[in-house]
Amino acid sequence: MISCAQSNAINEKEIIVSANRTSAYLPLLQNKKVAIVSNQTSVIFKENGNTHIIDSLLSLNINVVKAFAPEHGFRGKADAGEHVEDGIDTKTGLPIISLHGKNRKPQPDTLEGVDIVLFDIQDVGVRFYTYISTMSNVMEACAEQGIPVIVLDRPNPNGHYIDGPTLKPEHKSFLGMHPIPLVYGMTIGEYAHMVNGEGWLKNNIKCDLIVIELINYTHHSEYHLPIRPSPNLPNDQSINLYPSLGFFEGTPINAGRGTEFQFQRYGSPNFPISEFTYTPAPNFGSKYPKHEGKECNGVDLSTTPRQSKVNMTWLVDAYQKSPDKEAFFGKTFTIHAGSPKLKEQLKNGLSALEIESSWKVEIEKFKQIREKHLIYR
Incomplete structure (x- = not known):
C-alpha cells in the first residue's frame, strides 16, 4: 500500500x-x-x-x-x-x-x-x-x-x-x-x-x-497530453469534458465541431436566443460539422473547472432547450449511452443529479472487477 x-x-x-x-x-x-x-x-x-x-x-x-x-x-x-x-x-x-x-x-x-x-x-x-x-x-x-x-x-x-x-x-x-x-x-x-x-x-x-x-x-x-489524441480533442479542457459532452454525438446538438473549441461548447440554431453564439465551419477536425454555416445559440464551457465526474447538467439542459424532443435522440444515442435507460430518464424529466445517482450501484460492482486488474494506484 x-x-x-x-x-x-x-x-x-x-x-x-x-x-x-x-x-x-x-x-x-x-x-x-x-x-x-x-x-x-x-x-x-x-x-x-x-x-x-x-x-x-x-x-x-x-x-x-x-x-x-x-x-x-x-x-x-x-x-x-x-x-x-x-x-x-x-x-x-x-x-x-x-x-x-x-x-x-x-x-x-x-x-x-x-x-x-x-x-x-x-x-x-x-x-x-x-x-x-x-x-x-x-x-x-x-x-x-x-x-x-x-x-x-x-x-x-x-x-x-x-x-x-x-x-x-x-x-x-x-x-x-x-x-x-x-x-x-x-x-x-x-x-x-x-x-x-x-x-x-x-x-x-x-x-x-x-x-x-x-x-x-x-x-x-x-497528465497533459503533448499530442492531440484525435482531431477533435485539441487540449486538456476538451479531453476532460469529452465524457460529459460526448453524448451529443448521438444527437443533433453541435458540441464544438467545426470550431477551435471542440467539446468545450455546445449549441444549436434551435435553442432559445442566448448571449453566447458561434457558427460551425469545416476545419481540420471536422469536414462536415453539424449546423455548418448556421449561428448556434449555445453554452461556453471553455473555462469550466476540471471535472471529476460525468456531468449530466449540460445534456439535460440541451434536451430541455430542444423544441423537438423526439428528434433529440439520434440513431447512435443509445449505443453512446450503453443502454436505453438514459434516453428514458431524459424523457421522464429526471434531473442531472437523479440521473448521476442512478449509476452508483453498477459502478460499485465494476470497481470490484477493476480492482483485480490495476497496475497503478
Missing part, C-alpha cells in the same frame, strides 16, 4: 511513458517480424524532439513489417467515424492496414508472417472512444493466431475517477464492447489485462499479453 506521502512524492516525479522504456521491450522484438498498431501519438519523447516509435525501431534494426491504423488513421487526420483506407507510409514504405475501414479486426492474412504485435496508442479513458475497441479486436485476432501482443502503456488523462452509465451487453458495438462504465479509471494497459482476465475475448480465448508499465504514474496523476 502506498502512503499519501509516498503518493505525493511519486506525483512530483516525471511520468515516463512505456514507449520511452526501450530497454524493457526491445529484447522482446529482436529477431522477430513486428507489426505495430499506432497513430500520431505513438512517439518516444526526447529533449530535442519526439520520434515516432516506428522510426525509432527501424533505426535500431528492428524488423517492423507493417502498421495497423485505428480510427482517425495512421497520422490522426481523419474525421470521427470516417472510413480509413489501407495505404503505404510515405516515410518508411511500410504497408498500413486500416482497422477502421471494411475490417475493424485484423484478418488472418494480414497477420500472416507476423511474430509479435506492438500496440502503442494514447487513450483518453472513455468507453466510446474507439481505441480500446481496436485494442480488444487486435488482442482477439492475435490470440486466435497464437501471436503475442505487447501493450506500451500510456497515462489516462481521465484516470482519476470512475463514473457514467454502464454498457449493457445487448448494446455492444464498436463504441463500447464490454460491460464497463463510461469512464472506467484505467490505463490502456490495465484495460488490456481486464479484457484478458475477465474472458471478454470471443470464446473466452486468452491473448499472450505483455504490458510494459509506466514509471511514476498513479491514478491521481494529472
Whole structure:
C-alpha cells in the first residue's frame, strides 16, 4: 500500500511513458517480424524532439513489417467515424492496414508472417472512444493466431475517477464492447489485462499479453497530453469534458465541431436566443460539422473547472432547450449511452443529479472487477 506521502512524492516525479522504456521491450522484438498498431501519438519523447516509435525501431534494426491504423488513421487526420483506407507510409514504405475501414479486426492474412504485435496508442479513458475497441479486436485476432501482443502503456488523462452509465451487453458495438462504465479509471494497459482476465475475448480465448508499465504514474496523476489524441480533442479542457459532452454525438446538438473549441461548447440554431453564439465551419477536425454555416445559440464551457465526474447538467439542459424532443435522440444515442435507460430518464424529466445517482450501484460492482486488474494506484 502506498502512503499519501509516498503518493505525493511519486506525483512530483516525471511520468515516463512505456514507449520511452526501450530497454524493457526491445529484447522482446529482436529477431522477430513486428507489426505495430499506432497513430500520431505513438512517439518516444526526447529533449530535442519526439520520434515516432516506428522510426525509432527501424533505426535500431528492428524488423517492423507493417502498421495497423485505428480510427482517425495512421497520422490522426481523419474525421470521427470516417472510413480509413489501407495505404503505404510515405516515410518508411511500410504497408498500413486500416482497422477502421471494411475490417475493424485484423484478418488472418494480414497477420500472416507476423511474430509479435506492438500496440502503442494514447487513450483518453472513455468507453466510446474507439481505441480500446481496436485494442480488444487486435488482442482477439492475435490470440486466435497464437501471436503475442505487447501493450506500451500510456497515462489516462481521465484516470482519476470512475463514473457514467454502464454498457449493457445487448448494446455492444464498436463504441463500447464490454460491460464497463463510461469512464472506467484505467490505463490502456490495465484495460488490456481486464479484457484478458475477465474472458471478454470471443470464446473466452486468452491473448499472450505483455504490458510494459509506466514509471511514476498513479491514478491521481494529472497528465497533459503533448499530442492531440484525435482531431477533435485539441487540449486538456476538451479531453476532460469529452465524457460529459460526448453524448451529443448521438444527437443533433453541435458540441464544438467545426470550431477551435471542440467539446468545450455546445449549441444549436434551435435553442432559445442566448448571449453566447458561434457558427460551425469545416476545419481540420471536422469536414462536415453539424449546423455548418448556421449561428448556434449555445453554452461556453471553455473555462469550466476540471471535472471529476460525468456531468449530466449540460445534456439535460440541451434536451430541455430542444423544441423537438423526439428528434433529440439520434440513431447512435443509445449505443453512446450503453443502454436505453438514459434516453428514458431524459424523457421522464429526471434531473442531472437523479440521473448521476442512478449509476452508483453498477459502478460499485465494476470497481470490484477493476480492482483485480490495476497496475497503478
